[in-house]
Amino acid sequence: MIAIIDYGMGNLRSLQKGFEKIGAEAVITSEPDTVASAGKIVLPGVGAFRDCMRNLAEGGFVKPLLDAIAAGKPFLGICLGMQMLFTDSSEFGLHRGLGVIPGHVRRFPENMIEDGKRLKVPHMGWNQIRLLGDNPLFQGIDEGSDLYFVHSFYVIPDDPGVIAAKTVYGIEFCSALCKGNIFATQFHPEKSQETGLRMLKNFAAI
């Protein structure tokens, strides 16, 4: 059973329905105990880093999540759920994350230019991923596939070896990572039509 962590941030229903569509059982849970009993864990998240971390802590999820990750349970972080794995984020001041992946979360630079035009932030819409290395999450996913992004901050892992995909938006940034049992994407598989559903299926099959 896949546990989708509900700590009061955003639309979780699409994620659950996405797993349902590919034939996997997923439950939305606000009970920290479920993290221990689940076979796999998905940490979604939209909104601000600080609020997400605070809600995660207030919901009693921090220790169960760290324990489950350390125990080798397959884990998928999406968007803020990816960013929170890192050491810290500079969104609304410097805030500590879960510290599972050493590195930082930073805002896109001001005044990025592409084709002579100033790029808008947030980075919102469909953009391509460049795959790096082999990764079960990307089984059957084509190089250059379009995925749906919506974010103003991006992750910078200290160890570039964990980067599973890169995307260009003014700068090139880490759009997916893989480290042992830990998988994370800056884009939203649950909003990325067939390509995204295939990734959910891959995760369910790990």
Added chain:
Amino acid sequence: MLTRRIIPCLDVTGGRVVKGVRFLDLRDAGDPVEIAERYDHEGADELAFLDITASSDGRDTMTEVVRRTAERVFMPLTVGGGIRVIDDIRRMLNAGADKVSINTAAVERPDFVREAAERFGSQCTVVAVDARRVPGEERWELFTHGGRRPTGIDAVEWGVKMEMAGAGEILLTSMDRDGTRDGYDIALTRAMSDALSIPVIASGGVGNLEHLYEGFTDGGASACLAASIFHFRESTIREAKEYLKKRGVPVRL
């Protein structure tokens, strides 16, 4: 490279999609979930639902439409119309929407946009700006209540204010062009896009594919919203994207 988005818009009332001209002469035009699925297959980048019912029981019907759509279609979904309090947003997000668009409530209480962005994030807070050109001038006035009520506020200045309040995107509709099929108000779209650092969605007036091209290039829009041309199957979304690609606009095919 980030692709430009094509967003089909569905006007919904009583659980059905309707089409009319400027909210008049409404005709039943199908089941929203079925139409959403068709657009999904054609390669739409996002979907927008506009709830054109004002009553509260109408909103429950709308929530159900969002719920059923989110079960079948896995792409970003924006819902507008009747979003007035934080609970309206929560209800739509829980039903499976990703963004809500706020119009009248933002003007009546600008702090509402700030509260929404703080609570749910800028990424789901879209402000809908309905604008009409001030006759003989290169500026536009903001309207509320589905474009019926003038505010005396400059539309572009309002957009800047909403960006500062935390809006993640502006859905910009030209009231002059809406329903005319004469194309977007390009000067308005360009003025708004140049003034803001958040994405602008152009809306109102699309009559052919050339208009989409103009919205992206001359208007500087990040996304183009259209209803009739897709609705009446004058073009599929795929045809629109193939056309844009041929003309050098980056799109997802």
